[in-house]
Amino acid sequence: MTDKVFLITGASSGIGAATARQASRRGFRVVLAARRKHKLDQLVEELGGPERALAVQCDVTEWGDQQEMIGHTLDSFGQIDVILANAGVFRSVGGFVEGNPDHWKEMILTNVYGAGLTLRAGLVALKRSKGHILLLGSAAGRRPIAGSMYGATKWAVTGMGHNLREELRGTGIRVTIVEPGVTQTELFSERRSNAMEVEDVAGAILFAVEQHPRVDMHEILMYPTPQQESES
Numbered sequence: 758m759t760d761k762v763f764l765i766t767g768a769s770s771g772i773g774a775a776t777a778r779q780a781s782r783r784g785f786r787v788v789l790a791a792r793r794k795h796k797l798d799q800l801v802e803e804l805g806g807p808e809r810a811l812a813v814q815c816d817v818t819e820w821g822d823q824q825e826m827i828g829h830t831l832d833s834f835g836q837i838d839v840i841l842a843n844a845g846v847f848r849s850v851g852g853f854v855e856g857n858p859d860h861w862k863e864m865i866l867t868n869v870y871g872a873g874l875t876l877r878a879g880l881v882a883l884k885r886s887k888g889h890i891l892l893l894g895s896a897a898g899r900r901p902i903a904g905s906m907y908g909a910t911k912w913a914v915t916g917m918g919h920n921l922r923e924e925l926r927g928t929g930i931r932v933t934i935v936e937p938g939v940t941q942t943e944l945f946s947e948r949r950s951n952a953m954e955v956e957d958v959a960g961a962i963l964f965a966v967e968q969h970p971r972v973d974m975h976e977i978l979m980y981p982t983p984q985q986e987s988e989s
Contacts, residue, residue, distance in 0.1 A: 772955045
């Protein structure tokens with residue numbers, strides 16, 4: 758099999774699952790990594806079964822899990838061409854004055870440390886393929902938001918991406934930071950009227966991936982189009 762291999766963390770739902778579907782339709786074999794294995798197994802069947810998709814249970818905050826994720830991918834598909842470090846959690850209540858330290862720890866470990874472990878585990882394979890690494894940041898990592906530890910973790914992801922690109926300069930590996938604004942995912946219990954859909958963000962990710970190898974999309978910062986208020 759020579760089809761390129763696209764690995765996605767946080768692939769059980771939301772932007773990760775939407776990206777997997779779009780990548781599969783474009784001919785990629787996909788590796789789906791997340792903690793909820795049963796949801797990954799369902800997605801594998803949807804995407805064509807084990808010859809086209811692979812489910813790997815992975816807690817991105819655990820170094821051993823990340824190493825096993827990469828090893829299992831290489832054993833099954835022989836290569837890795839694209840990695841999307843997408844796994845993340847969102848907690849917003851309380852700010853820095855009254856925020857829950859346990860929530861802070863969860864966000865920092867998943868959104869920052871977990872993304873870093875994905876880079877550490879996957880870059881050796883990407884150097885072989887001269888592949889592409891994408892980090893799922895956020896518009897919250899590009900502007901101040903009062904009391905937001907979540908926003909602070911996404912500032913860290915933005916910095917991680919830029920620093921990684923400098924480290925990899927000359928290797929042929931491309932690095933893209935994707936920074937969506939408000940997007941309708943399972944993180945929000947209520948439907949938001951002015952939000953992008955996960956398919957919109959997945960489309961931007963595939964747009965970056967499908968550029969000619971000489972083109973390195975550094976950042977994609979995207980917001981919902983402002984909606985005109987209805988006239989009464």
